[in-house]
Structures are given as C-alpha cells and as structure tokens.
Amino acid sequence: MKNTHPYVLAAVLAVIGISIFVYKYVGLGLPLTAGESSQTWQIETRLAFRAGMGPTKVVLQYPSNTGRFAIIDQNFVAPGYGLFTQVQDENRQSVFAIRDALGEQVLYASFVAHLVPRSTEFIPMEESPPEATIRLIGAKLLAGQSVLDAARAKSADTPTLVLAVLSRLGLAGSDDRVDVLLDNRNSPALVAGAAVDVLALAGIPARVVHGVRLVPGARNVNFIHWIEAYSDGFWRPYRLTAQQPGLPENYFPWWRGDAPFVESNIMGNIDTLVTVARATETTGRSALVPLSFMERSLLDFSLLTLPLDVQQVFRVILMVPLGVLLLVFLRNVIGVIMFGTFMPVLIGLAFRETTLLWGLFLFTVVVGAGLMVRVYLEYLKLLVVPRLACVLIVVIILMTFLSVLTHKLGVDRGLSIALFPLVIITMTIERMSIVWDENGPATALKQGLGSLVAASLCYSVMTIEYLEHLFFVYPEILIVLLAMSILLGRYSGYRLLELWRFREFVKVAN
Amino acid sequence: MLQTLRSLKKLGIVGLNARNAQYILPNNARENYPAVDDKLLTKEIAIAAGLAVPKLYDVIRINHEIKELEDRIAGMDEFVIKPAQGSGGDGILVVISRSGDRYRLASGEILTLDEIGYHVHMILAGVYSLGGQPDKALIEYRVRFDPLFEKIAYQGVPDVRIITYLGVPAMAMVRLPTRQSRGRANLHQGAIGAGIDMGTGMTLSAVWNSRMVSEHPDTGNPVSDLKIPYWDEMLLLAAKSQQLTKLCYQGIDIVLDRDLGPLILEMNARPGLAIQIANQAGLKPRFDIIDAHVGTHADEPARVVFAKERFNVAALASSSGTGGVARR
Numbered sequence: 001m002k003n004t005h006p007y008v009l010a011a012v013l014a015v016i017g018i019s020i021f022v023y024k025y026v027g028l029g030l031p032l033t034a035g036e037s038s039q040t041w042q043i044e045t046r047l048a049f050r051a052g053m054g055p056t057k058v059v060l061q062y063p064s065n066t067g068r069f070a071i072i073d074q075n076f077v078a079p080g081y082g083l084f085t086q087v088q089d090e091n092r093q094s095v096f097a098i099r100d101a102l103g104e105q106v107l108y109a110s111f112v113a114h115l116v117p118r119s120t121e122f123i124p125m126e127e128s129p130p131e132a133t134i135r136l137i138g139a140k141l142l143a144g145q146s147v148l149d150a151a152r153a154k155s156a157d158t159p160t161l162v163l164a165v166l167s168r169l170g171l172a173g174s175d176d177r178v179d180v181l182l183d184n185r186n187s188p189a190l191v192a193g194a195a196v197d198v199l200a201l202a203g204i205p206a207r208v209v210h211g212v213r214l215v216p217g218a219r220n221v222n223f224i225h226w227i228e229a230y231s232d233g234f235w236r237p238y239r240l241t242a243q244q245p246g247l248p249e250n251y252f253p254w255w256r257g258d259a260p261f262v263e264s265n266i267m268g269n270i271d272t273l274v275t276v277a278r279a280t281e282t283t284g285r286s287a288l289v290p291l292s293f294m295e296r297s298l299l300d301f302s303l304l305t306l307p308l309d310v311q312q313v314f315r316v317i318l319m320v321p322l323g324v325l326l327l328v329f330l331r332n333v334i335g336v337i338m339f340g341t342f343m344p345v346l347i348g349l350a351f352r353e354t355t356l357l358w359g360l361f362l363f364t365v366v367v368g369a370g371l372m373v374r375v376y377l378e379y380l381k382l383l384v385v386p387r388l389a390c391v392l393i394v395v396i397i398l399m400t401f402l403s404v405l406t407h408k409l410g411v412d413r414g415l416s417i418a419l420f421p422l423v424i425i426t427m428t429i430e431r432m433s434i435v436w437d438e439n440g441p442a443t444a445l446k447q448g449l450g451s452l453v454a455a456s457l458c459y460s461v462m463t464i465e466y467l468e469h470l471f472f473v474y475p476e477i478l479i480v481l482l483a484m485s486i487l488l489g490r491y492s493g494y495r496l497l498e499l500w501r502f503r504e505f506v507k508v509a510n
Numbered sequence: 511m512l513q514t515l516r517s518l519k520k521l522g523i524v525g526l527n528a529r530n531a532q533y534i535l536p537n538n539a540r541e542n543y544p545a546v547d548d549k550l551l552t553k554e555i556a557i558a559a560g561l562a563v564p565k566l567y568d569v570i571r572i573n574h575e576i577k578e579l580e581d582r583i584a585g586m587d588e589f590v591i592k593p594a595q596g597s598g599g600d601g602i603l604v605v606i607s608r609s610g611d612r613y614r615l616a617s618g619e620i621l622t623l624d625e626i627g628y629h630v631h632m633i634l635a636g637v638y639s640l641g642g643q644p645d646k647a648l649i650e651y652r653v654r655f656d657p658l659f660e661k662i663a664y665q666g667v668p669d670v671r672i673i674t675y676l677g678v679p680a681m682a683m684v685r686l687p688t689r690q691s692r693g694r695a696n697l698h699q700g701a702i703g704a705g706i707d708m709g710t711g712m713t714l715s716a717v718w719n720s721r722m723v724s725e726h727p728d729t730g731n732p733v734s735d736l737k738i739p740y741w742d743e744m745l746l747l748a749a750k751s752q753q754l755t756k757l758c759y760q761g762i763d764i765v766l767d768r769d770l771g772p773l774i775l776e777m778n779a780r781p782g783l784a785i786q787i788a789n790q791a792g793l794k795p796r797f798d799i800i801d802a803h804v805g806t807h808a809d810e811p812a813r814v815v816f817a818k819e820r821f822n823v824a825a826l827a828s829s830s831g832t833g834g835v836a837r838r
Contacts, residue, residue, distance in 0.1 A: 332527055381628045384635035434637065438600045439699055492531040494523075499514040502523050504720060504787060 006490050010483040017479030024474060032470065039115035040072070040279040041214050043252065044308035046108055047262060048271040051101035058264040060109055061210075061255035064092040067123065067237070069252055073112035077307070081107065090207065091255045108307050112279055113214075113252060122245075123228070123235040130230065132200040136181075143180040144198045151198075158204055158231035159245050162238050165198050166191075166227075170241065191240055192225040193258070205230040207256045209237065214250040214276055219312045221274040223261065224251070275308040303472060311472075316349070316462075318471040321481045323348055323458035328488050330454050335495030338451040339431050343424055347451070348458030350420045356459055360452060362402065363420065367448070370395050370429040371436075378433075392426040522792030524783060533675070533797070537758035538779050545755045546777040550594045550648060555754045561747060562773045564590075564765070565651040573634055576627045580611075583649065590653075591626070593633040594646040599694040601638030603629055604652060604666070616665050617693050653773065656739060656766040661731040662686050662702075666693030670706070670744055670764045670772075673781055673793065676804055677752035679745050679817040680796045682706040683788040684713060684738060689728045695763075697784040702726060704733050705789030709822020711741025717787045744772050745817060749810040751777060761785075796821055 025032065047058065062085065063071060076083055076094070084095040096107055136144045151164035172178045172186040181194045192208040199206040206229040212221050226247070228235040236245040237253075255261070262270050303314055323345040330336045338344055351359035373394045377387055399420070428451070436444035461467070471477055518525075524533070545551050556563045567589060568582050575582075583589065591603040603626065604616035611623045621629075630647045632638070639645040659668045666687030673681045683703045687693045690700030697703045702723065704716035716723050716733045725732050738744070744764050751762045751774065761781025764772050786792055799820055807813045819825060 335526070381625075383631065384637060443698075490531060492525075492528040494515065494518060494525040495527060498525045499511060499518065501720065502518055502787065503514065504717065504722060505517055505521055505523060505790065505792075 006486050010486040013479050013483040017476045020476040021474050041113050042277050042279040044110040044275045046273040046309055048106045050268050051105050056098050056101045058096040060094045060262050062092040062094045063254045067253045069113040070116050071111050072114045075110045077108035089257050130205045132203050132205045134200050136197050143177040144201050146177045148198050148201050162229045188225045192227050195227050209253050209256050211253040214252050216278045218276045221276055315472050319462040323462045325481050335497035336450045337447050338454050339428050344451050344454035345458050346421050346424050347455035351459040369398050374433040522794030524793045533759045542756045543779050546779045548594050549776050556774050564773050568649040570647040576630050579627050588652045590650050592648050593638040595639040599696050653765045653767045656768045662726045662733050664688050664728040669695050672748040673761050674748050675797050675800050676758050678800045678813045679748045683785045703788030707823045709818045711738040715790050740772050745814040749813045
C-alpha cells in the first residue's frame, strides 16, 4: 500500500526495456515489421546422428544451379569437422569429414538464397545436349513403351509430350502399366523417376529435381519433387500435376538426379531437419554494412544468431509471456474463473497447430468424452492415482481414434489433435468432474467455458504475426511485460465481474 | 457500470484483489496458515487454549487403517467424517444413524461400510484438500444443532461466520444450508446467508443466490429478526481465536450445539467476501475504524465490547451513513 518498492522496480524495468527498444530501433534501424516483400530466404539444415568409432564422413547436397535463386551467403556449423566441396553428376555436395567422432553429433548448414528479379526458371544449356540413357528393362520396358505411345498420341511437341506422360503417370492405381512402372507403389518421388525413365525411351533427356517450398516460418520442411526436361536449348521444369511447364516462384530447387539428400558411412540413421524462414533485413545488413563495435555486439547477442530451427522455437516461446499477462488480466481485473493457473495458455499454444475452430472442437470432444468415462470410473471406486492413469489412457485412446477417423474422412486437421498437452487435458477432466460433483454442473461448465474463452483469447494474441516479429527482434519488450506484471500484482481494485456479484448493493446505495 | 463502481466504493465493499493485496498478504504470515488449513491442528491448539470444539473421536492417517474402520467406528451411531484440510465444506460425511452395516447420512442417503471406506480413501488421497496433497480423515462428534435452527436449516449444520480483524470481531453472518446447497453452508453453493447485528445478535437481511430473501426457500420460515443464542460467547470465541492463530485477518466458523453451546468448527485464513452481501455492508469502513483504534483494547472482552458498541446497526447508521446499514 504505502510500499513504493514495487512501483519503483516496475518503473526502472520499464525504462530499461523501453531504452533498449528505442536504441535498437533508432540507432540500429531494426525493422518494426517483418518486410513481407523481402525475397531473401534463409534455408537451414540440421543433421543429427550418433557417430561410431573411427572416421566419419557425411555428404550433404549443396544447392547449386537453383533456378531463379542465387545463394548469397552460406554458413556451416560443424566444430572439429573438415569441410570440402565435391561435384558429383550435376550436383555440388558439401562433405563433412572427421577422424574421430563419438556420441551425439549435430551439424548445421545454412544458406541465404535471394530471388533474382525478372529471372526465368528455364535453364539455358550452351553445350551439346546430354544423351538420354534408357534404364528400363523387361516388363517395365514394355510398360514404359506403352505409356509413352499413349502419351505420344495426345501430344504435339516435347513440352506437351512431357505433360502427357506426367498426367498418364498420375493414374497410378487405376492403370496397370503405370502400376508396373511404379512397382505398385505411389509417391511423388517415384512418379518423377518413372517420368524420367519413360521420357528417355523417347530420347528426351530429363532429370528429377528435389527442392523445398519457401514458406515463412516453416519448420521440418518436407522435400517436394518435380522434373526438368531438355528441349530447344533449355532445361524446362515441370511440376508433376502441372498443365504447363514452369514453377511457382517459391519452389527452390536443391539437387537433381537419384542421389539421396544425405549420405554417410555411419551405421545409424541421420536425422535431418530443414527449416525455412524469411531472412530479416539484419541478416543481410550486418553482412554488408560496417557496424560499430557496440552495434555489432548487440547484434551478435541477438536471437538472430541462433540456428534457424531454434529461432522458430523462440518465436513461439517469446509470445508465451504475452499470453500469461493476458491471463493475469483476465483473472485479476476481469475476474474470469478457469481451470489451472496457466492451463489456458498451454491450450492456446496447442491451438496454434490445430487452428482455432478445430482446436475448440477437438478439445470439447476429448474433454466431453473424457468426462463421461470419468463418471463411469466413479462407480468403480478406484484409487486416485490409478484413476488418473485410466483417464489419461482413455484420453490417448480417444485421440488415436479421432486421428484415424478424421484422416479416413479426409480431414487432416484432425491429426493435429496429437499436439494437445495430454496431462493438462487429463487434469482438466479430473478437476472438472470434481467441481461438477461438488458444486454442480453450472459451476463446472462456467469454469470450462472461462478456460476456453481464455485459451481462445491467448491464441488470438499469441498468433498475431506482427507481434511475433516484434518480440523476436526486440526481446527486451519482455522486461516491459515484467514491469506490467509487477504493477498488476499490486492492483487492489474491483474485478469487473465483482461489480455484477455485488450488484444488490447498488439498490441500497441509491 | 461506472454507477455500480461508485456505489461499491462508497459502501466500502472489499473486492478479492483488495482482500488479497491489502488485508491477507500484509497481515497473515504464511507460516501461520497450517494452524487454520489443517483442522486437526486447529482443534489441538483450541483445546490447549481451553476453547470448545467438537470432540475428536479418531484420526485416520494411512490407507491401511481403513481396514480397521469397522472396529474404530464400532459403537458409534452418529459421527462426522471430514478431511483435515478440506475447503468449502467438500468431502464431509454426516452419519446420523446406523442399522447393522448400513449408515444413514444427514442427506437421507444410505451407505455401506465399504462405501464409507472408499470415501475415507478419497480423503486420504487428497481429493478434497487444498492443492490436492495427501490428507487425513477426522472422525468427530456430530453437532446436534440448537432447536432455533431446526426451522430454518435444510439437512446440514448451520453455522455462524465471524470475520475478525486485528482480533476485533468486525462482521458476522449465519449460514443456513438449503436443498440447493445439499446441506452445505457455503453461500456460493446455494446456502442462505443472513447478516447479524453485531450489537444484539439479531439476524438482519438474508441473501440467497445473490438475491434478497426473507424466508427459507425450503422450509418457508422467516430468517430475519431471529436472536442468535449465546451471542456474547460467540464474539468472545472469535476475539480469542486470533491469539491462537496469529492471523490478523481471519474468519471463524462457530456451530451451536443444543447441549454443549458454541463450538469452534474451523478457522479460515482467506474468508470469502459474500458476508458483505449478507450484511448489505462493506467491510472496509469497519476495518478502518479498527485500524484507527489499534492498541487501545485491554483484553479480549474489551474488544468484544468495542465491536458491540461500534458495529451495531444504530451506531453504524449514525456514524457516517456509509457504514452500510441493512434494510430489514
């Protein structure tokens, strides 16, 4: 009350946070918004594996001849490793080699690619055209010939023939000849390979291209595949389902041919994780403009220097304090009642993966079904911890079932249910059923609704892209949030809903 | 909205934030909480100080003892089983009679020994305790409440809640269970709260589900203008309780047994604010008066006299007009 300490502390923290913010904005000119028009991308690969005894060699495809993109910067983090570049077929490769490595190894390779304006995705070829080599034999040769004949009848020149072959191969599963070519399997990579083989029968040189789609903030990116076929002095790209040659602007070609993305001489698996992000202006700027020592050290200690996949995680983590602050506001100033202290923030985080409406729907379904099971378990008179375990197991069974069901129905959004925090859901069910028993369904539903409203609000705030960028580039805003939390901690006024609770008094007062 | 805010301020209604930030955090040291959060400890301290509490028959601390439950309650026809660290009246089992191994509860339900054992297990596992930590189950004397309350209580035990601040009783209400509250005496569960004139011990206005009522909804009998018996003794119990717990802001719940008189049921370090609705008055003006006279009272009886003088309806009405006077 008379104690000014918290206010002084809050003021000092706010001043510190705002000063750093202003200095970085005015002095360093860091961007306030994530330049949407920026066409510079950071593409990062993380390799993790367990090295055995002895020499270890890892070969990673290096993006070269990347269509409209130019690689303007590259960065490898591989402590202790020798780094070489080699050329194999039409690809360049980075080779990491070490004599003695033992235990968990993590290597990073990061590229900054810039979209060259007004460039074309048709790659000119000055030298004599390459020879197409026929690799099909036996039954596959016959099947390939038959597919080619059918396609040839519906085409006029090389580009239309390529498109006709691709659309014929798209009939996998309903065309026996195609099934023979694909060994009764079906995947984009196989279709691309088969297309190259069929085109070789017609004497058309073609090759498989592996690349990624550049989407802002994509973590754990999957490779996509298409083909390039040679005609009239150009390698022209064709998407597998395209109606005409050419690629969308955000297709980034990485390597060509049958080679795998990563090769090595170790026994176990190599975990690869590809992350894509729009490069912030600072990444480019710090490389180009000479900076003062102060500026450089501030930038050197910024989150931007972290590996890209860790950056993506921090983009999310830095938004959590905002959600928590919102929760404090909802509880202590508005007076909303809800389950668990920070449970709504966690549910809100899960909504990031499911999207809001699906998240609300799946959450309600799982908690509702869990409650019914919990009511039944009540009759069995189980000990508390085993009963919680039962509810948890049932929740997992429900999630598994819902995932399979929604997948069968063709609604893949349902799969994201797996990202819900299991234990939180179990505890919610347990708390809710006790409140239901003790205080009646009205209170339980009111608290459940309060939790969901709070989770939705947290989700809405934590997914504002502008704020996400702002917090990431200016993490010192967290210090200001800390100051605000301290101030809220000293708030002793009425809660908004108390005005309703004490409404009977108004009549008395008047 | 602003109108409401202004009215509440004028009446000196204490909100949850103000209760926590201005009264509980500065006045109630955390180390003193166990004395009120654990009813077994409360009971021991009260007995040591010579204050009346319902007699404790037995304590069950570990699951293994549930097997001996039959022997432990052999010969008892009526008793209460409650969690030592329960809150809001949850998890309390009131047995009023038995035949063989069937136990009749106050609510009319009939339980077998096994079902009672399961309930005890739930208590031990911490289902009803604050924060869910493991708990103890108390078996104690069943209060047979005063005939006065028979007409205005449904099934459960009515009790008198008195809020004390710095050892001075500040506000009081009587809480009457209803069918809706299922025998429990908590206002948010649907019990009736009737404010009490500190000076005379007469009940004032009553509130039920945030609405003003004058009769008990289940029995139809009036709940206002009733004289609470042993009123002075109750105030003295409340004033003395502060010595036991060292909590400057606390609520004390007292039941009235028809044979034994007032008994301390439990104490609360974070008493709720519904008492203000029951009394149609804010706590803040009374706390301000107590603050202004801190250190001027010789002993507990002096504090009781002070409370009766300053917080009776007539004194509050004349003193400022903002002290909150209940309409009958």
